[in-house]
Amino acid sequence: MVRSGVVEPVEVTDLVTDLQHLAARLDPDAIADADVGGVVADLGQAKRLVDGMVTAMARRTDTVTLAKATGTTQSQARQRHRTSTRLTDQPEVADAVRQGALSEAQVDAIADAVTAAPEAAGSLVTAASQQSAEDLRRTCRDTRANADPDPEATRQLHWRRRTCRSWRESDGEWKTFISGPADFGARFDAALRAAHDHRFRAARAEGRREDDGAYRFDALFDVLAAAGTTPGVDGDQAGDATTDGEAPASPPTGSGRGRQQKVIVTVDAAALRRGHALAGETCDIAGVGRVPVSAVLPLIPDAELAVVIRDGVDVANVTHLSRQATAHQRTALEARGYECEVPTCRSSHLLEIDHVAPWAETHRTVLDQLAWLCSAHHREKTRGGYRLTGPPGRRRWLDPDGRTIATDPDNRRRGHDDLTPQPDGCGRRQLTIDATLHRGIDAAVQTRRRLLALHGWRTTAGHDP
Template identity: 35%
Template sequence: MFDELIAAHSHLVEVASRIEVDALDGKASARLVGIGDEIRRTGDSLRTVGVGQVERTNGWKGEGAKSISEWLSSETDCPQYEAQSVVVLANQLQHLPVTQAALRNGTLSNAQAVEVARGAIVAPNTETQLLNLAKHATVRDLRDASSRVVAAATDEAERHRQVHKSRYFKSWTDLDGSFNVKGRMTAANGALVMAALKPIQDQIFKVARKSGEHERPEAYAADALMTLCEKASAIHPSESGTKTSRPNAVINIRVDIDALKRGRTEHGEICEIAGVGPIPVATATEYLGEAFLKLLVIDGVDIKTVAHMGRHIPAPLRTAVEERDRVCQVPTCDTTLGLEIDHIKP
C-alpha cells in the first residue's frame, strides 16, 4: 500500500516539476489550479485520517511532543492552530463515516469538512443537509449554517457562559519585531468591537481610495484600531471644550419576534448578529435598551416592511439591502467588506 502511495507521489512530483507554467494561457492555468486543488484535497484527507489513527494508537508519544497537535505541527511543519484544527476534525470524523468518506473521495475540502463536522457532531440528523449544502454553497455560507445548527442544538445561555469564561486577549512581539494580538470572546462582544472599528475603517478606506491608495481591508482595520486607541488616550471632549465626531456604531441583529417575546430560541428560530453569528436572546434584549431600533419584517425571503424609529438611498431601503445582502451580489464577487450599493462591475 505505502509502496503505491510513494511511487504515485514520486511520479506526481516528477510530472509537476516538468510543467512550464509560464507557457500556459489563462484557461490552462485555471485548469492547473483545479488539478492542484484536487491533489491538495487528497493529501489533506490522508493527513487528517492518518493523524486520527496516530492519536488512537498513541503513535505520537515518545517523540518529545506534549500533545498530538504539537507532534503534528512539528512533523508536517504546519502552524499550531492548523494542527489543532486537523486533530479536532480527525476525532469528529470517527463518528461521522459519511462525512469522512466525502473527505476521502475529494467531494469535500478540509475547510468544508470542518464546518460539516462541527454541526453534525452535535446534531447528527443534520449531516446530510450540511453535506448537500456543501455541494453549492461557499465555505462562509456553510459556516453560517453550521453555526445555526450548533446554536439550535445547545443551550444558548450555557454556550454563551462557556465562551465568556474562556475569553482572553493575548499580545506578543514576534521575532521580526512585529506586535501581534489574538483574542477570544463572545460573538456579542466581538460584534461590539467590530461595530466600533467598522465606521472608522470605512472612513480610512474612503480617504485612501480618493488618494489612489489601495491596501488590504485588514490593514485599514489595524489603522482603525490605532485611531480608536489614540482617541481613547486623547483629552476628553469636556476637558478640551470641543466635541469629536465619530460615526455611530451599528449592529444588525436578526431575531424572530416569537423568540424575542419568549426569551429564547426554539425549533430553528434565529437570533444572530449579521455577519458574526448566533447570540442568546437575552443578549439581544440587553441591547434594545440603548439602541436606535430598525424594524425589518420578513415573510420567507421577501422583505415586507422596514421602519426606522442625494447619492444615498433612503435609510429604510439601505437597512433592507444591508440585511438581505451581507455578501456582494455581483456574480463572482464574494466580498464582505467595503460593500458598495452601486457595485455593478465584477
C-alpha cells in the same frame, strides 16, 4: 494499475517518490495555454486527496508529530486531529474526504457543523461544491447555531474562553488574536464601521489600494486614539472586575458606550418577552447569526441598537411614493445584511441603497425591490447598463446584453424569505417592527435607571450593577 485492499506503508512511500519525480519535471511554462486550467484542477484534486489521507491518519498520531510532519502550528494540528476523530462518526463526510471532494478548510467547517447537526451532513457536502469558502463557512455556522440546544450555555462558554493575546514574530512584527461571544464581536465591528469607511474612502481618494485588513487595523487605532490613551479604563467601568481582581463569572450586562454605530437585532417578540427563544423562533444579530436572547437584552438601552421584531408595523408590505427608503425599511435592509448584493461581491464599504427596478420607472419604494450596492457596482448599474434581478438572496447580475454574469448560490443569506413579502397563507412570518414593544422596553429601561440613580449607582458607561 488500481490496487485493492488495505494500504501498505510502502505504497504511500512509492506515492511520495512518484510525486517528487513529477514535481521535478514540472515546467509551468512548457504547459500549453489550453491545458493550464485542467492541470491546475488536477493538481487541486491531488492536493485534496493527499490532505484527506493526512486528515484520516491524524487521529492515529500526536499533535506534535502531526505539526512537524505537515509544517503547521500545533494549534492547526490539534484542529486536524479533532476533525479526524469526528470523521469516525460521520461516514458521509469521510467518504467525501476520501474522494478528494473537500479541502482541509471545508472538511473542518463541515465536520464541526455535523457534530451538532448530523442530519445536515449530505446538504453540507453538496453545498461545498456550490458555495464559496466564505459562504460555506456561514452555512456551517448557521447550521450549528440553529441546532444548538442551549445557546445561553454556548455564550457562557465563549465568555469563559474570551481572550486577547499579543505576541511578536521573529522579525519583530506584532500580532494579536481576540475572541469572545458573538454579540461582543458585533459591537466591536459596529464601533469600527465609521472609522473603517473613513479610512477606505481616504485611500480611494488618494488612489491607494490596500487589503481591507489594513483599513481595519488603521480604523482600530483611530477609535482607540479618539477614546484616549487608556480606553475603557475609567471609574464608570471599574465595576466590571471583582474586588479580588478576578474576571467576572459571566458577561457584563452593560452595552458599553464609546464610538457607537448601529447593531441590528432580529428577534421574535414572544422570545423577547419570554427571555429565551424556542425552536423555530428567531434571535439573530446581523452579520453574526443566531445568539441567545440574553445577548440581546443588555443591548436594548443602547440608542444605537435597532431591534427588528415580529408583530406590529409590517415593514415588508410598506410601499410609498418617495424615492428614499423609510427608517423602518432601512432598518430591515440592515437586518438583511450590510454588504453588496451583487453575487460574488461582499464589499461592505460605502454601500448605497439602490432600486432594483429604477424608481424613475416605478415611482414606488418597496423593501424587496431595494438592494445594497457598493459604489463600483452601483456605477455599473446606473451608467454601464448592468442589471440586478431576482429577490433578496437569489439575485442575478446581468451584463448590458442581458447575459448572466453571476448568481447567488443557495442559502447565501439565510432568512431572506423572512425579509421578503410573501403571499397570504404561505406559512412564512413577515418582517415586522413592534413599535409598542419598543415603547414598553424604553419605559422599563428609563424606570430602572431612575431607581438606580436614587440609590446613587452610576450607569453612564452602560454598565448597570
